[in-house]
Amino acid sequence: MIHLKGGRVIDPANNRDGVGDVFIANGRIAAQGESAKYETIDVSGKIVMAGGIDIHSHIAGGNVNAARLMLPGPYGAQEPPPHGQRFAGVCYPASETGRLYAQMGFTTVVEPAMNPAGAVRTHLELADIPYIDRGALAILGNEDFLLRLLREAPDGALLRDYVAWAVQSTKALGVKTINPGGAAAFKENVRQFNLDDVVPSYGLSSRTIFNALQHAVHELGIAHPLHLHTNNLGMPGNIDSVLDTIKASQGLPLHLAHVQFYSYGKTKKGGFASEAGRLAEAVIANKNITVDIGQVAFGQTITISSDVLRQFSAREFANPKKWIVWDGDGNGGGILPYNYREKDAVAALQWAIGLELFLLIDDPWRVFFTTDHPNGGPFTGYPKILHLLMDAGERARFMDTLPAKAFKTSILKDLKREYSLNEIAIMTRAAPAKLLGATDRGHLGEGGVADISIYTEQADKTAMFAAADYVFKNGEMIVKNGAALGRRMGQTLTAKPQFDRRIEARLQPYYDEQYGARPDIFAVPEAFAGAVSPFKEAGRA
């Protein structure tokens, strides 16, 4: 039983922002007087928030391991690699991922790109990440089974059953689709894939595939809307793709991932221009849309994506010059190192576009805080980015160090908005909990899971968010004075949408023919050999 006394409690989910107390009993937020004996911790002068939630961070899976092999990093290092260090690993080992997130006050993190055929592997790794709770989104939309189903039974009922079956068998929290149809088309030598291009052997467009998945996820009552990585990521002029996608979303819930990478206009010479303004306008106008940013942080990183078509096209930009591109049963993927150099005008523009989007989209309930770790930069760069969002002066100072020509198409210098702590708490706590259907967290109301982070308010927001004074996970103190304590294992959140078993009559012969195995060949069990069940149900709409 713990009494957190006298802090400024910022809990936007419960409209609370003021000095007060928070009580913890039995791992949950409790009412005063629920227990006779409380250990009091004086947090006066400090900021008390729910634990942070990251909805999109590549922390586990085969592609993450490939990235570790390509850019090895230090094990057991006490600090993340120095800013900009070449060849420094940014895909930390599982133990470090949990520790580094916890020390910043994050207590739940979602791996957004679980290859269904690699679900067992991804969950084994997630279960090795200490301190935090995890979740994973299953990638659907490029696999032969789904494409055949959609071609043969376009009414959607069977597709819905298949999606629910896939989510259950891979123990996913939701569904992601990545360049829907693009990976399948790439196998047939298609090199660019737009919203209305069709996958040759199936006659299905990207629009058809993502709409069908959008319906299925919505109708199944999965809380998290379809999580979409659209066509033409990273290409100049791709603003049209994302605006068309928003128009095509039919007013149904849709989450657009790492939108910074789609907010590009094209200059006369074919170069990059900022179209953050147009995207922000479309997001503000379409209330069914949520976005996460994929902010660029400068320095050496590595890009990991299941958009195999994009990664194949981008391989010449690998820095250092090495890459992996693989064709999977569904998406496949590509891994290539990349260095966002501060002197590079394109990198500086990408950095500016991300911030423009954060500042222009004025609804913190619909814009989410990510770097698409490690694609825009490692998650250890979060404190610095929060600083830039909260402090216009810091932004201006940093902009001055970047090449001026990068800002020809950017309005960043005119944006004076500064995020308040309350808005930060919405964007990184209350809103993600709502978006994921993880309603037991992201707030400090009675009965909620006691995931709490406590910071010392200071002008230097980088310092403030880099090291929490205290972090509690399920009521247990896991961080003190910025350093992780002991070792605690969390759980993985899973959704359990219901489905009609008739889909198995189609899956059975397909898997038998394709794999010589039953459809549950890739299924994730309730418990792994030698370990207790690491799963917890969530994600109901």
Added chain:
Amino acid sequence: MTAFIKGAPASLDAALDRAGDILRAAKSPVFAGAGADIAGARSALSLAQAMGGVFDLGDAAQEMRAMQGRRLMYTTPREAKSRADVVLAIGEEAARYAAKHMSKPPKLGREGFKAAPRIILHAGAGRETIEGGKTIEASLERLPGVVAALAAAVKGAPLTGYAGLSSDDFKAFAEILKTAQFGVAVWSPADLHPMAAEALMILAEALNAATRFTSLMLAQGDNARGIADVVVWMTGFPGRVSFAQGSAEYDPWRFDASRLVNSGECDAAVWVSAFRAAAPPWTGAPPLIALTGPGAAFAKPPEVHFNIGKPGVDHSGEYYDAMADGLISAAAVKSDKLSVAAVLDALAVRVERRAA
């Protein structure tokens, strides 16, 4: 019987106590072996870490090296089987694989679902016959040169004859590869020198200028790929790591278990073979604790030997499955046979208890 001390049947407790004594006395133990399920590998890694020992379990070093190279293109066994219209099998293992799994026409691809004749080019000694396949005769030593010549022919680079083949022969083979709609080179990283693997990837990338071409990397058995995966996510490095300095150090030469044993640099060895009954390949003789399937043929009886069950057969377990091309969780009715994790976790308790 389950447990033996110097070849004589012993109770499980006595064997665990004896093995615990050996490890407790060891200053520099190695944890090596031919294979284990994921839980077993994790337990071995944890014990190596706790004791400051060396971990060298499973043999995926060449696969890991391929992942770290300049470029790599690959696909899954399922895609290779269903989609490849031109197959380039490199070496005998690849030829056996292609003959077994890729003899039927492709079902997926640009031709819709229509069957198309599959062309198989086999670079190797020609002992493996593939129906309808063409063979490029080359001994194992000459295979890298043949792959490099093929890559040069595909790229249109200047070329001379090699290994009894003329430059025109290589150009003709290159023309066949270029007809692929979704071509796949089947290869085993264990068989192909890393420089030849690099040449193969140059060939693959060059073919992708106009069409699709990728490769299928055959995995080593005994869950080698799965173990390598675990070591990477737990330590950030591929296999062959030492914890002697506290944090993990990676060095594929220094931390080669056979080298450490034979040079006398370690004073106790734990050997694991969960899927088979393999004995250690080394000739050195530090005190040996062996965990194998029944019937392992040791040069001399290990100090302590545990007969263990097979993952997925005698107990549930997770391991790499070649057709699924990933880790699967195989349920099994629980038997009284021991798992690697059960033995090593019991040893960890003994090591810790007695050290305290």
